[in-house]
Amino acid sequence: MSVGTPIDRIEGRLKVTGAADYASDRILDGMLYGVPVGSTIAAGRVLRVDATDALAVPGVVAVYDHTNIGTLHSHGSSSLKTGIVDEHRAPLSGDDVQYYGQYVALVVAQTLEAATEGAAFVHVTYAPGAVHNAPITTDEGERKVGSHRGNPDKAFAASAITVDQTYRTPVETHNPIELHATVAAWEGDSVTLYETSQAVVNHQRVLAQMLGVSLDKVRVFTHYLGSGFGGKLWPWAQSPLAAAAARRLGQPVKIVVTREQMFMNVGHRPQTVQRVRISADADGRLTSLQHDSTNHTNMLDDYDENCSEATTYFYSVPNLRVTSGLAKRNVGSPTSMRGPGAVPGLFATESALDELAVALNMDPLALRLRNVPQRDEGLDIPFTSCHVGECYELGAKKFGWQQRTAAVGSMQRDGMILGWGMAGCSWIADRLDCEVRVELNPDSARVFCATQDIGTGTYTMLAQIASDALGIPVGHISVSIGDSSLPPGPMSGGSMATASVIPPTIAACKDALHKRKSASAEETVVGYGRSDGTFGGEPKKSSHSFGAHFIEVTWQPEIARLRVRRVVTVIDGGRIINPKTARNQIEGAIVFGVGMALFEETRYDPRTAAPLNRNFADYVVASNADHPSMDVTFLDYPDYDLNPLGARGVGEIGLAGIAAAITSAVHHATGVRVRDLPVSIEDLLAP
Amino acid sequence: MTRVADVDEALHARQAAPAQYVAGGTTLIDLMRQDVERPERVIAINRLALRTIDAAAGGGLVLGALATNSEVAHHPRVRSEYRVLSEAILSGATTQIRNMATTAGNLLQRTRCIYFRDPHAACNKREPGSGCPAITGFNRNLAVLGTSDHCIATNPSDQNVALTALEATIEVRSAAGSRTIPIDKFYLLPADTPQRETSLQPGELIVAVTLPPMSGWRSHYLKLRDRQSYEFALASAAVAVQLDGSTIAGVRIALGGVGTIPWRAPAAEAALRGKTASRDAFREAAEIALRDARPQSDNGFKIELAKRCLTQALLEVTA
Ligand SMILES: Cc1cc2nc3c(=O)[nH]c(=O)nc-3n(C[C@H](O)[C@H](O)[C@H](O)COP(=O)(O)OP(=O)(O)OC[C@H]3O[C@@H](n4cnc5c(N)ncnc54)[C@H](O)[C@@H]3O)c2cc1C
Numbered sequence A: 001m002s003v004g005t006p007i008d009r010i011e012g013r014l015k016v017t018g019a020a021d022y023a024s025d026r027i028l029d030g031m032l033y034g035v036p037v038g039s040t041i042a043a044g045r046v047l048r049v050d051a052t053d054a055l056a057v058p059g060v061v062a063v064y065d066h067t068n069i070g071t072l073h074s075h076g077s078s079s080l081k082t083g084i085v086d087e088h089r090a091p092l093s094g095d096d097v098q099y100y101g102q103y104v105a106l107v108v109a110q111t112l113e114a115a116t117e118g119a120a121f122v123h124v125t126y127a128p129g130a131v132h133n134a135p136i137t138t139d140e141g142e143r144k145v146g147s148h149r150g151n152p153d154k155a156f157a158a159s160a161i162t163v164d165q166t167y168r169t170p171v172e173t174h175n176p177i178e179l180h181a182t183v184a185a186w187e188g189d190s191v192t193l194y195e196t197s198q199a200v201v202n203h204q205r206v207l208a209q210m211l212g213v214s215l216d217k218v219r220v221f222t223h224y225l226g227s228g229f230g231g232k233l234w235p236w237a238q239s240p241l242a243a244a245a246a247r248r249l250g251q252p253v254k255i256v257v258t259r260e261q262m263f264m265n266v267g268h269r270p271q272t273v274q275r276v277r278i279s280a281d282a283d284g285r286l287t288s289l290q291h292d293s294t295n296h297t298n299m300l301d302d303y304d305e306n307c308s309e310a311t312t313y314f315y316s317v318p319n320l321r322v323t324s325g326l327a328k329r330n331v332g333s334p335t336s337m338r339g340p341g342a343v344p345g346l347f348a349t350e351s352a353l354d355e356l357a358v359a360l361n362m363d364p365l366a367l368r369l370r371n372v373p374q375r376d377e378g379l380d381i382p383f384t385s386c387h388v389g390e391c392y393e394l395g396a397k398k399f400g401w402q403q404r405t406a407a408v409g410s411m412q413r414d415g416m417i418l419g420w421g422m423a424g425c426s427w428i429a430d431r432l433d434c435e436v437r438v439e440l441n442p443d444s445a446r447v448f449c450a451t452q453d454i455g456t457g458t459y460t461m462l463a464q465i466a467s468d469a470l471g472i473p474v475g476h477i478s479v480s481i482g483d484s485s486l487p488p489g490p491m492s493g494g495s496m497a498t499a500s501v502i503p504p505t506i507a508a509c510k511d512a513l514h515k516r517k518s519a520s521a522e523e524t525v526v527g528y529g530r531s532d533g534t535f536g537g538e539p540k541k542s543s544h545s546f547g548a549h550f551i552e553v554t555w556q557p558e559i560a561r562l563r564v565r566r567v568v569t570v571i572d573g574g575r576i577i578n579p580k581t582a583r584n585q586i587e588g589a590i591v592f593g594v595g596m597a598l599f600e601e602t603r604y605d606p607r608t609a610a611p612l613n614r615n616f617a618d619y620v621v622a623s624n625a626d627h628p629s630m631d632v633t634f635l636d637y638p639d640y641d642l643n644p645l646g647a648r649g650v651g652e653i654g655l656a657g658i659a660a661a662i663t664s665a666v667h668h669a670t671g672v673r674v675r676d677l678p679v680s681i682e683d684l685l686a687p
Numbered sequence B: 001m002t003r004v005a006d007v008d009e010a011l012h013a014r015q016a017a018p019a020q021y022v023a024g025g026t027t028l029i030d031l032m033r034q035d036v037e038r039p040e041r042v043i044a045i046n047r048l049a050l051r052t053i054d055a056a057a058g059g060g061l062v063l064g065a066l067a068t069n070s071e072v073a074h075h076p077r078v079r080s081e082y083r084v085l086s087e088a089i090l091s092g093a094t095t096q097i098r099n100m101a102t103t104a105g106n107l108l109q110r111t112r113c114i115y116f117r118d119p120h121a122a123c124n125k126r127e128p129g130s131g132c133p134a135i136t137g138f139n140r141n142l143a144v145l146g147t148s149d150h151c152i153a154t155n156p157s158d159q160n161v162a163l164t165a166l167e168a169t170i171e172v173r174s175a176a177g178s179r180t181i182p183i184d185k186f187y188l189l190p191a192d193t194p195q196r197e198t199s200l201q202p203g204e205l206i207v208a209v210t211l212p213p214m215s216g217w218r219s220h221y222l223k224l225r226d227r228q229s230y231e232f233a234l235a236s237a238a239v240a241v242q243l244d245g246s247t248i249a250g251v252r253i254a255l256g257g258v259g260t261i262p263w264r265a266p267a268a269e270a271a272l273r274g275k276t277a278s279r280d281a282f283r284e285a286a287e288i289a290l291r292d293a294r295p296q297s298d299n300g301f302k303i304e305l306a307k308r309c310l311t312q313a314l315l316e317v318t319a
């Protein structure tokens, strides 16, 4: 059995030797380089784009703006079938400017250097408009009721013990180490796109529409991805721009987005403001929960963060209402960032629970255990498999939680004050449509699917699944993914890829083995498998992953230094296909969470709405020295309702709850309750 | 770009036409790429025989202008006699950057003010007279000491704070000859000319930095920031003390991350001289050191942070 064993990545050698071909590594004959020019206003109109000086730079071959790029179609409504995109409008499709950095021109040249220099010599004249950039509020936008049960207002009013607080999370920018990139090459009326995509099939659908060609004329490759965190789920403007320029010039065009542009043109987690009202009886049983959230979105699209993703089912509570609204601002489009919705949402609700525990004078762990749900009360259906109570109990045991003394600042070690905090977490578990082809040779096999490996281990996992299904060692299985011409597979998003590929891979292997019986021994036989998704449907059972985090921080008031030292995490994520790649996901998410809790915030100038800290010196993420010691456990209970191996996904759940667990520990150490992330030195210095 | 082989050639090349020297390039090349610095020509001085660290007559140490930050920080005499300098350098940047960065280049590194580094923003330092958007905008990482109505940018260096506490001198050469500039005469307050940062004259080449002898002194650098490593200081303190039992016979204090220049604190030093080392005495000195601090909209916390930083640095160096 290979499934369940911690084998190394099968493509690991290619990656550490530099042989893995990432999109921006691609160099084609006659290839030109595109550098987009970003707007230096956040709202208004482009009056004139003067390309004279740019065209005079040796090596520059063309400068495009909204008057001469040709026809690019804006994308219609997003759906899994028609393709999803967050910034619907095609680049350079009008003279209006809606956010700082919006592409207003594209310089194409024979070298990257010439294109970069040319871009500096494009002179754009603007008519600036009023900038909408004010902080967002909880009652903003048309309020949408997401879920409602009982009478939360009445229950809240009747409760002696209540918490009513507002929490804020800032704009966070994905910043995978690999920059977004596109290399577009036309042959006749067909285009090949080498992309940084978490969803090659979706990318093909969207680009076909934007370019006005049929689906079979677009082929998208993403062999390897230097991570995406959701920022590469949907196409961004550099992709249609590169394709449009390549079509006009009859030569391949490469565009690699710069690190600065990563902060403006390829999405971000929107800022959120969330009011949570929660009440309990004297024993700590929840009597009501209300969660009202708003997130910002750009002027032209309606990106909904869905902060209440987990609120409706994660707690047993008879009276509940969640509402949401959108606040239009002059920013680039937000997009999914690792754990969209649940991650900011659980920061708010789990923080409120921590505050409720203080109000009740009750241990926060005991409060969680008292309110563990037995079924999905939001949809009023049973869970497929839920072991959140065990996550809490095992995590507490491994952490040594029973040693905790409740009073603020009461625990010390090595002259430092300790803070201990905890929080729960949850994330969706679903499947997407998926088809798989398996070619079976006498003693080897190849698996084909138009999904992709975004660094999470999809290559390896597919080989492991096929290895077990075929009875062939993993070393004899090769995997072809990251090519939209293969049998359509799932996006790598929502932690759904693993669960989605399992049923059709097993089916295709069985089909191949069956065909093998009636074929000669030397012949290659081909098996097919497909399965329909569960995502977006009306489920009879509720399938989710769960977990718990326990955190230790140290606090040195004499130098205002706060550090996260120790994290114990227990995850109920179904059957684990590969404990090594799975642990890698959770540990990475914990470090991500340290950044979210303590450092990360994209700051905008209040006047110009320009993102200010758009570089790695000023946008602070956790450094290696900020990594805590991490102890990760998987409960490994299979969820057979989801697929025959009982696997869910673990890419996102590890991030949910971390920030709340850290602010819980910060409160325990310092007495300061931080409701507005990130926790800053100035918060802790405040008297 | 011109490559030169010795100091005279460098000075000749510089005299021939306006140009900027480049050493490790970790400041200058970054800023050229961002279109903030626009030299007509650069003179690469890496081949000059200035990558040296030698004993000075009279017991001090001479750091050649091209000695890298790593070489200085790990030099045995720096580690033992000038610990504050070793600690300061190692608290900054990363190993890779310190391997490239030079002693002279570090002296002249530019501010990290976000608006200074964005050529589309106004900035009095970059374009005199265009205005200072930091005063009314984002200024969390900027200065509370030595600011003016024209500029509040911080000198971001760690090295230069240590050199200030060590009373280093800077040896420069030009076509006109040589001169020595004490570090407290090297940096200029922004006043109404924030574009002028040092007393170096156009074309002058830094050839060395001299550290005076420090026998009988102990020294220490403490740097505070959001994350554990690879970030500029929000507040830092370079301290050196001579103790007579528990009495403070001599003391030097310089603050980083809070001043528009590496910030010497003479009044705090005077208050400590002759006192018994104690937390109270140190806190009192810290209050004096920050007495004239002027908070901006986002950086008021730096005043308390710097006080705690200095108090703790003095406690640690006297422990
Ligand atoms: C990502 C990053 C993080 C950093 N973090 C820190 C930090 O935490 N703390 C810190 O203190 N610093 C930090 N630095 C700054 C770093 O220390 C400086 O960039 C470096 O010291 C500059 O030295 P250099 O030799 O590369 O200078 P260069 O870039 O070569 O030159 C800088 C300036 O000095 C001039 N110059 C150089 N040599 C001479 C000479 N001999 N005579 C006259 N003029 C000369 C040049 O003309 C130029 O104007 C960081 C830098 C980067 C890029």
Ligand code: SF4
Binding pocket: B111, B113, B114, B115, B116, B122, B123, B124, B125, B126, B131, B132, B133, B134, B135, B142, B150, B151, B152, B153, B194
């Ligand atoms: S503080 Fe100084 S460097 Fe920053 S914007 Fe103002 S003038 Fe420019």
